[in-house]
Amino acid sequence: MRGNYYGPLAVRVAFFMSTNTAYQHIWWEGGTLGLLDQRLLPQQEVAVQCTTLGDVVYAIQSMQVRGAPAIGCTAAYGMALVAHQALGSTAELLAQLTAAKAALDASRPTAVNLAWATARMLQVAQAHASASPKVLRDTLLHEAHAIMAEDLAMCYAIGEHGLALIPPRGHVLTHCNAGGLATAGLGTALAPIRLAYERGRSIHVFVDETRPFLQGARLTAWELQRAGVPLTLITDNMSAYFMRKGEVDCVIVGADRVVANGDIANKIGTYGLAVLAQAHGIPFYVAAPSSTIDLTLPDGDAIPIEQRDPAEVTTIAGHNIAPVGVQAAHPAFDITPNHLITALITEQGVITPPYASKLRQMMHAPASIRVVR
Numbered sequence: 001m002r003g004n005y006y007g008p009l010a011v012r013v014a015f016f017m018s019t020n021t022a023y024q025h026i027w028w029e030g031g032t033l034g035l036l037d038q039r040l041l042p043q044q045e046v047a048v049q050c051t052t053l054g055d056v057v058y059a060i061q062s063m064q065v066r067g068a069p070a071i072g073c074t075a076a077y078g079m080a081l082v083a084h085q086a087l088g089s090t091a092e093l094l095a096q097l098t099a100a101k102a103a104l105d106a107s108r109p110t111a112v113n114l115a116w117a118t119a120r121m122l123q124v125a126q127a128h129a130s131a132s133p134k135v136l137r138d139t140l141l142h143e144a145h146a147i148m149a150e151d152l153a154m155c156y157a158i159g160e161h162g163l164a165l166i167p168p169r170g171h172v173l174t175h176c177n178a179g180g181l182a183t184a185g186l187g188t189a190l191a192p193i194r195l196a197y198e199r200g201r202s203i204h205v206f207v208d209e210t211r212p213f214l215q216g217a218r219l220t221a222w223e224l225q226r227a228g229v230p231l232t233l234i235t236d237n238m239s240a241y242f243m244r245k246g247e248v249d250c251v252i253v254g255a256d257r258v259v260a261n262g263d264i265a266n267k268i269g270t271y272g273l274a275v276l277a278q279a280h281g282i283p284f285y286v287a288a289p290s291s292t293i294d295l296t297l298p299d300g301d302a303i304p305i306e307q308r309d310p311a312e313v314t315t316i317a318g319h320n321i322a323p324v325g326v327q328a329a330h331p332a333f334d335i336t337p338n339h340l341i342t343a344l345i346t347e348q349g350v351i352t353p354p355y356a357s358k359l360r361q362m363m364h365a366p367a368s369i370r371v372v373r
Contacts, residue, residue: 023180023223026065026073026148028141031084033077037064038181042222053082053100060107060114063213067182068256068292069151072113075104076144079121083137090133097125097140109304110265110333111256112294117147151184154289155191157347162192163201165285165343165350167249170196170203173239176210176267177219178254178287188254188287190223192345197229205231206248208239210267212313212330236269243280251277252345255288262338262355263300264288268331274340286336287345295363300335308332 025036033050039062040046048064050056056078059065065074082100086093101118108114124143128136166172176182178189187194197203205224210216217233224231234242242248251273255264264270264286277284297303310328314320322328344351344359351358 023185025181026070026077026184028077028080028144031081033074033081035059035065035074036181038066038219039064041181041218050078050081052085053078053103056081057103057107060104066215067177068111068113068254069155069183069188069289070181071108071111072117072291073144073148073151073184075107075114076117076121076147078104079118079125080137080141080144083125083133083140086133086137088133090129090131090136093133093136094125094129097122108306110306111292113256113291116291120147148184151289151291152186154291154347155183155186155188156195158188158287158289158345159186159191159195161347161350162252162285162287162345163196163199165250165252165283165345166192166196166201166203168202169249170201171206171247171249172203173206173208173242173248173251173273174220175208175216175251175253175270175273177215177223178252179220179223181219181223182254187223188289188345189252189285190220191287192252193224193229194227197227203229205229206239206242207231207233208236208269208273209233210269211236212316214316215267239273240276240280243276243282248277248280248282250283250285252285252287255286255292256333257297257303258286258288258293258344258359259297259299259303260295260356260359261299262341262344262353262359263303264336264338264341265300265303265305265333266336268334271334271336271340274336278340283342284340285343285345286341289347290363293346293359293363295360300337303333303335305334306332 027034035048037046037048060071086096101122104118105115128139174189179187207216207220221233253270255266257265274284308330310330313328313330314322338355
């Protein structure tokens with residue numbers, strides 16, 4: 001199933017699908033884009049149909065779909081959707097795709113996968129500027145399928161490389177959701193965990209709830225429970241307690257952007273976990289595909305941090321948990337500096353410090369060459 005799980009044929013489903021390992025929550029059918037609405041999990045599994053570019057932008061902004069690789073895949077299909085609906089000449093289609101890229105890129109600024117995917121789609125379109133609109137539409141849809149399939153393959157490779165980093169007892173702490181729901185279907189931080197469990201390794205996952213959007217409590221716990229992986233759900237402020245007790249062997253998180261010096265942006269709260277891990281002598285690993293690596297930014301201070309609606313802090317599922325009118329802040333991400341990161345797990349291998357030279361080497365090497373630690 002892995003080799004052709006995402007192919008050119010539509011996945012005709014109106015509900016969430018999974019194989020033993022991979023989840024399918026993004027699909028193309030009949031000229032529309034289907035998504036699983038992640039805001040409603042775990043209580044409801046509801047499919048969303050995106051029929052316009054505006055639908056796709058809203059899905060990304062509102063976090064119907066979230067996770068850096070997943071929104072990159074979604075944006076790629078958003079570009080294919082624009083091409084599918086476009087009328088007129090190839091030149092007019094290229095102009096519409098350029099405008100679509102700008103709209104999609106602005107929907108969430110921190111995760112680099114989004115702009116990476118739309119740039120790739122636009123480059124493919126520009127390379128086929130002499131083709132007919134029909135040929136261009138078919139080419140772009142094929143490219144979106146390819147981005148999806150490549151992400152799934154990268155996640156499997158990350159899982160294989162990360163397996164060796166999980167200590168024998170296998171007590172892992174993870175933050176936010178970097179599982180199948182955040183990618184094309186397997187996950188980044190959860191990939192080594194999922195593969196370890198499937199191969200009979202001892203594994204137990206501490207899942208922190210990840211306020212304010214509760215991606216850990218709602219999504220990661222749901223994914224792991226469905227897969228049968230042993231887990232304990234904890235609140236964010238319990239992490240230090242379990243670290244001090246010796247219950248955590250390593251931390252594995254995902255990333256929304258990895259910059260040239262090895263600093264990362266990830267869900268708010270990641271930085272604090274990295275500080276705690278260092279204080280307790282616990283390895284802190286970041287799992288991310290090469291599509292998350294951005295060598296154009298020198299360090300974490302240059303990463304744009306999305307500021308979301310403070311109402312997501314003062315409410316949970318539409319219910320107020322704070323006094324009405326109270327001021328709240330909601331930076332969606334924080335920056336973890338490279339000196340707190342034990343290693344980066346990529347599809348090409350495990351990278352250890354110094355990161356700057358090794359990231360450059362990886363990004364300029366053929367994909368078939370594995371990075372040496």
